[in-house]
Amino acid sequence: MQNKSKINVGVVGATGYTGLELVKMLIKHPFFHLTYIANSEGGTTINKLHPSLNGVCEDVVQKADIDTMALTCKLVFLALPHKTAMAYVKPLLEKGVKVVDLSADYRLPQDIYEAFYCPHTDAKNLEHVVYGLPELNREAIKSAKLVANPGCFPTSAILGLLPFMDKRIENTPIIIDAKTGVSGAGKKLSEVTHFVNVNDNLFAYNPLLHRHAPEIADKLNVSFDEVSFVPHLVPVNRGMISSIYIQVSGDFDALDVVKEFYKNDVHVRVSASPVDMKNVAGTNFCDIYAQRKGKMLFISSSIDNLMRGASSQAVVNANLMMGFDETTAIPDIAYVP
Amino acid sequence: MQNKSKINVGVVGATGYTGLELVKMLIKHPFFHLTYIANSEGGTTINKLHPSLNGVCEDVVQKADIDTMALTCKLVFLALPHKTAMAYVKPLLEKGVKVVDLSADYRLPQDIYEAFYCPHTDAKNLEHVVYGLPELNREAIKSAKLVANPGCFPTSAILGLLPFMDKRIENTPIIIDAKTGVSGAGKKLSEVTHFVNVNDNLFAYNPLLHRHAPEIADKLNVSFDEVSFVPHLVPVNRGMISSIYIQVSGDFDALDVVKEFYKNDVHVRVSASPVDMKNVAGTNFCDIYAQRKGKMLFISSSIDNLMRGASSQAVVNANLMMGFDETTAIPDIAYVP
Amino acid sequence: MQNKSKINVGVVGATGYTGLELVKMLIKHPFFHLTYIANSEGGTTINKLHPSLNGVCEDVVQKADIDTMALTCKLVFLALPHKTAMAYVKPLLEKGVKVVDLSADYRLPQDIYEAFYCPHTDAKNLEHVVYGLPELNREAIKSAKLVANPGCFPTSAILGLLPFMDKRIENTPIIIDAKTGVSGAGKKLSEVTHFVNVNDNLFAYNPLLHRHAPEIADKLNVSFDEVSFVPHLVPVNRGMISSIYIQVSGDFDALDVVKEFYKNDVHVRVSASPVDMKNVAGTNFCDIYAQRKGKMLFISSSIDNLMRGASSQAVVNANLMMGFDETTAIPDIAYVP
Amino acid sequence: MQNKSKINVGVVGATGYTGLELVKMLIKHPFFHLTYIANSEGGTTINKLHPSLNGVCEDVVQKADIDTMALTCKLVFLALPHKTAMAYVKPLLEKGVKVVDLSADYRLPQDIYEAFYCPHTDAKNLEHVVYGLPELNREAIKSAKLVANPGCFPTSAILGLLPFMDKRIENTPIIIDAKTGVSGAGKKLSEVTHFVNVNDNLFAYNPLLHRHAPEIADKLNVSFDEVSFVPHLVPVNRGMISSIYIQVSGDFDALDVVKEFYKNDVHVRVSASPVDMKNVAGTNFCDIYAQRKGKMLFISSSIDNLMRGASSQAVVNANLMMGFDETTAIPDIAYVP
Known part of the structure; x- marks a missing residue:
């Protein structure tokens, strides 16, 4: 289902907690349309993975596939483990899809990354990635094609x-x-x-x-x-x-x-x-x-480690990348009491 | 601050958890304008009572006063202890203000109420009150002036x-x-x-x-x-x-x-x-x-004892009483994980 | 290390919570000597499995072996899953070792057991087993060779x-x-x-x-x-x-x-x-x-599901089987606050 | 009830958590006899204050009285707020009763104490008090008449x-x-x-x-x-x-x-x-x-803030003051799981 007046976005890695938080915000977003949800197996629906979404969002979860992402989305959120993420970033950027990467893969200079994680296979995109802490890099995020969402x-x-x-x-x-x-x-x-x-x-x-x-x-x-x-x-x-x-x-x-x-x-x-x-x-x-x-x-x-530490900061970054007010669809009502 | 296109509503009993939940929903409501917030002392702001609202809602909390309520609101939510509530209901209805009462005061026939609580001082309004469980009384709620919000x-x-x-x-x-x-x-x-x-x-x-x-x-x-x-x-x-x-x-x-x-x-x-x-x-x-x-x-x-068991059910009731879709501004995204 | 004046006992299934509770009581027991601790792999010590025992009890945990049990113990506590337990009970009783079985294997008549669990391979010992709820069967427990410790x-x-x-x-x-x-x-x-x-x-x-x-x-x-x-x-x-x-x-x-x-x-x-x-x-x-x-x-x-629901009730049963006061070494000081 | 072969001790401040922990250890102590339990009101029993002790210890709790303490006890544990404690310490020492004080009253030099707490009314006993951290002051504790039990x-x-x-x-x-x-x-x-x-x-x-x-x-x-x-x-x-x-x-x-x-x-x-x-x-x-x-x-x-941070350290100190092994009656079995 396309929605003409909104920007189509996708979430890859819908099984985990950060995937759930992304979905919770994106289905309420006035300017984004969540057209694509994927995990590594597919063949299910988002409410089967997260039963709190029963009756709220029952969208299909597909097996992650880069071509489908590129056809369906202008921007993709990657809620994947490090190393897995960079394998998606490279082809997505080549196909013109913007990416907010919630993994560690693009947060560090190559030498530091490789000292603490693993060999890096996409050094080219490390050159222009923007570290997505809005208070530090707001202007650069606005024009970024790839944002590395900070660790919690x-x-x-x-x-x-x-x-x-x-x-x-x-x-x-x-x-x-x-x-x-x-x-x-x-x-x-x-x-x-x-x-x-x-x-x-x-x-x-x-x-x-x-x-x-x-x-x-x-x-x-x-x-x-x-x-x-x-x-x-x-x-x-x-x-x-x-x-x-x-x-x-x-x-x-x-x-x-x-x-x-x-x-x-x-x-x-x-x-x-x-x-x-x-x-x-x-x-x-x-x-x-x-x-x-x-x-x-x-x-x-x-x-909140899952929100400011991951998913809501990612949506703030996407808001900035797409020219929207950074508070759009960002929850400000706390889980109190 | 009046808002011409919205219906003005008030919350009395803003100190407690149910008062907080009411405020959280009403400040996001597209058709209600929360013009009046009160507790028994006044002289504070809602974010001082509930610091999670810092930067979100910093409205004044007044000392509860029936005349001010009647001037300011078309509908009032009473989040008060039983016995205290009925002292507000009677004059508010006389002044033409609709009421959603979250206390036990109007949930029971007079004889049962008095056997389990205390003497009832507003028997007259017991005659037409509607018990606010939408699944049981949806049509009656729509035309009610006084709704007794059910216990949790x-x-x-x-x-x-x-x-x-x-x-x-x-x-x-x-x-x-x-x-x-x-x-x-x-x-x-x-x-x-x-x-x-x-x-x-x-x-x-x-x-x-x-x-x-x-x-x-x-x-x-x-x-x-x-x-x-x-x-x-x-x-x-x-x-x-x-x-x-x-x-x-x-x-x-x-x-x-x-x-x-x-x-x-x-x-x-x-x-x-x-x-x-x-x-x-x-x-x-x-x-x-x-x-x-x-x-x-x-x-x-x-x-959720505070939501369906109190405050969100109260807003559903108010939605119905005012002719809106019952889901308006009602949270459907759970606190998970 | 043998202790002449005490009765040698063993715990099989030392990895789990009930195994830990048994060990905690038996090392403080004035009349029992815990000479044998085993699990399915062996090759470790009890404090490596349960670090709270560092400096308190650092006994070797052996790979469970029936001959060693029979040589070392007069009574064995079996803290094993159902089905696994009955494979130990039969040979232990044949070798004259008394058993307190914490599994479900001997709690039920054969037909009921098989309807809810699995085929029973030791029907003979079902005939004389005593259900180890002291308030129900105190006298029978005193002379029992096999006690089925009740479920929690x-x-x-x-x-x-x-x-x-x-x-x-x-x-x-x-x-x-x-x-x-x-x-x-x-x-x-x-x-x-x-x-x-x-x-x-x-x-x-x-x-x-x-x-x-x-x-x-x-x-x-x-x-x-x-x-x-x-x-x-x-x-x-x-x-x-x-x-x-x-x-x-x-x-x-x-x-x-x-x-x-x-x-x-x-x-x-x-x-x-x-x-x-x-x-x-x-x-x-x-x-x-x-x-x-x-x-x-x-x-x-x-x-307490692990104590009266399992391990302390098992030690009470062992006390009775060996002629001691049932309260011997049984904790009565609660984890409060 | 006197017990000839044991040393009579008392607990003052039996209502709180540290009082409970003291009682739990002292009723199991082989060389101390808990002859005196008090709080500020008296007129109750220890199991009414702490129902986990029902059937375990139902001793009377008296209104705290220094003369009775002195008659009944060779050593008293004071589990009282600061300032209250020093009013007991002075007369108890004068009457020849040894004291383990769990409050802050004797932990600090007078000037520091008065800068952070309140005026000190028993400077004399500050001169010989021993700070009861056994790893620091074991030998001094052995001959102390007054031990200041350290803060948690x-x-x-x-x-x-x-x-x-x-x-x-x-x-x-x-x-x-x-x-x-x-x-x-x-x-x-x-x-x-x-x-x-x-x-x-x-x-x-x-x-x-x-x-x-x-x-x-x-x-x-x-x-x-x-x-x-x-x-x-x-x-x-x-x-x-x-x-x-x-x-x-x-x-x-x-x-x-x-x-x-x-x-x-x-x-x-x-x-x-x-x-x-x-x-x-x-x-x-x-x-x-x-x-x-x-x-x-x-x-x-x-x-454990209540044990090593208060009550069990106090009993270790009392053990040392009375010439017993410091581990006597000191729990070493943790609340795990």
Whole structure:
């Protein structure tokens, strides 16, 4: 079913949580028409994969096929694992389809990517990709053909740090103690996500060595050595808070700095008290609090890992790429209580 | 700020969870304009009461005053405790304001109400009030001036039972084992809602004697003695499932009966497997599953206690009272995952 | 390491939750010596399987072998899946080893077992097995060589129902609406136990058809048709409550009936208000509450699914089989708060 | 009821969670006899305050009275708020009763105490009090008459830091990002502990300014300015993890350093992978993990906030003060799963 007055878009990778979130927004979007939904097997409908969509959206899910995408869509969201994604990006761009890639494949310079992930097979498109953090690259996103949607941890950490990078004392550590809900680990079954192991529990994982650390360092223009990043899994479905510690100099009011920095950014809110996870759950907001004690600055930055950390940020990017207001169809009503 | 092309409405009782849910829907409603928000003290803004609304809605919250309501609104939602509500209903109706009352004050005949609650001071309006379960009373709601919005437990229990009442063996018990999330107990502090007492725990409360039992009996036209209703508190924020057991006769397919009964009701979904809480969280859907073993019929009926069990059902009722499609501005995208 | 003054016992199936609970009690037991721990692979230690035992018990876990068991143990606890268990029971009994079997293999008469599970290959030992519910069969357990440890749901349901079976109106339904924590589903990975699917959620499973229903019916001497049993999964690690509804006649005080019935049973407690899960978590207690409205009797019966529903009841049985006080080494301090 | 062969002890402040934990251990203690239980009102029994103790301990709870304590007990545990505690300590010591004080009243030098708490009215006893962290002060505790039981956060932070203080680069920040379960906030009702506000949520509180920061600094012999401490509330009943970040120099294996440092301390366990909360819940263990990246050292230190963070550490101290093995009656079996 074509819809003449809207722009046709597609979602590849509809099985996972980020695929679901994309579909939830796109079926309500006034200017996009979701004409194509795919996963690796096809042969089903979106409500069979996600029964909460029963009676709301029962569209067919196809087996992912690049030619069909190119025929059906002007823009495609790729909600795929890294390495899988780049195999789609190259041909799609060649066929003139714009891409918002939610994987890690185009977020990093080739050398860093290959050090932390795997060999890169599409170096050419790395040259012009835009890192899709609107507060950092809004203008470039508007004219991009390929946007690399940021990782969830980098989004929360970078948004918290950006206002203070020029106040930071050089060569002092950037410490990011992050807490994430379990949906960030995806639907894959593992001991780590078994209810009994997570409920009433909490633990760090991949301390200091997580692959989002080089992404944070790269976008902040600091070295990997300067960033100490430790994620923790918490018994929460969705939500992500980065508790950030840096050393700063100069005389300033921490909250005023954040307010001034983001005065034109509708999706960042400054909070007068420490942020929580619920107030941003289900939305694209990043809530930021900051407080200082001597040289030490504590920043608390909260996002929904599936929304601002993935899918709603992807739709913001698509809005910008297609010339729409960036808030179009972006949820601002939180899952509270 | 008046909005000429929309109908002005008000919310009284903005502090609680149901007040928040009403506001969340009404600020997105295409035909209603939320011109009046009040609680018992006033002197604040809605985002101070509910910080998730920062940057989304920062409207003033006034001290509740009937004259101001009457000047400002064509319809008022009362999200107040029982007994408090009826003191507003009477003068509002006299001043020509339509009312959706979310309290228990107008749900029951006077004698039953007074047996389970307190003396009733507005018997006159009890004569024409309409019980606001659209699947039961849609046509009457359309012309009502006063709608009594159903209780949360009655909504889930009655919707589950209605399709089977003519198949039930007379004089056999109707057993409703209900499970509710903690938001149903409201924001009031009590030992029962202290995190440490609820987390990793579960218990029944008010077994057989809860005040929602006579409401269920009354609307199903059975005696209070025939209904055995036991609610349980579960460690969940929002959600409500009624597990219902009745004895039936005749030859029928249980799911087909539900499908046929609700074939014209967009907010009831029939499920091929036992329902859960998440798939309806944040929406007005009631999901129903049913299964039979001999004479025994098991029905599982799930709603969001704050939405279908209170606020979204209230907006559906207001939509009908004002001549709009009942789905207008009613959320259908669940809080999943 | 032999311990001359103690009775040597073994645990087969040390990987799972019930295996862990057995080990936790047996290493503190004053009269038993845990000389043998096994699972299907061996080649590890118990603290590698269960890191909470680091520094507490680091015993070797062997590959399960019947000859070694017989040489090493006077009594063996089998914490194995059904069907696997009976292959061990037969040779162990032949070699003179007493067995407490935590599986379903010896809980039911052969015909019922085969209708709900699989063909039975050890009919001979079914003839003399004792169903290990101490409140029902204490004397028989004392002289048993093989005890079938009851299922978790049957334990909670039967203990709640026993005091009232002579007051029940004949041929009226026995309705058991049960709620269980997730550890009851074991360590196996499945969508059903993924944190994101269970947290803030609740659902029924196998309604009316669960394999514990025939066990309940058999031990209560009623027909399978009379029992309507529906389990629900709740977002809790451990705990199980059966909410039971039966019709009764005669004049009695419900709590007094329970008190009188269990006056000699130290592991059943009568509660003056509805029971919860936490107060019995980690213990062998069954807490029971009952309340009546006319003919309808509501019974709420709470146990820890891994303890009274499996492992601590197994140790009680072993205590009785070996002539010790049944409370020996049985935890009575709950996991509260 | 006196018990000739045991030492009589008392618990004052039996209403709260730490009071409950003390009672749970003391009624199982082979050498202590719990002869005296009190709270501020008296007139009840311990199982009425904590129904999990029904049938286990139903001792009378008296109104706290110093003369009765002195007559009845050789040692008293004070589980009272700060300021209240010191009013008991002074007279008890004068009457020859030994005291383990779980409040903050004797943990700090007078000037620091008064800067963060309130005026101190018992300066004299501050001179000889021993800070009850056994790994730091074991010998002094053995001969102490008054032991100040450490705060929960300081316990977890100090135990994690102690092995590395001589490797830390001077004047670099000590960053402690702590996560605590809700029982740490006590039984008092507040919005912060309402289930709906904590469940599926997480937030920092009192960032950089919490009163446990000066306690940490004092015991580590660093200035308050050097310590940046931010606690976070997590949706967990019990458990506490300190994620610690310091800069170090020299060549060493982080885990080996911890192992060597605590080689004689049975209640500290070194973990080869990041620690979690469950493996220590219900025990006196502190589990520690450490990992290095260049100059940055990450330490993860986990305790049960009510046990090692309060009550079991208090009983360890009492064991030492009375000449018993410090492990006597100290739980080592975790609440897992």
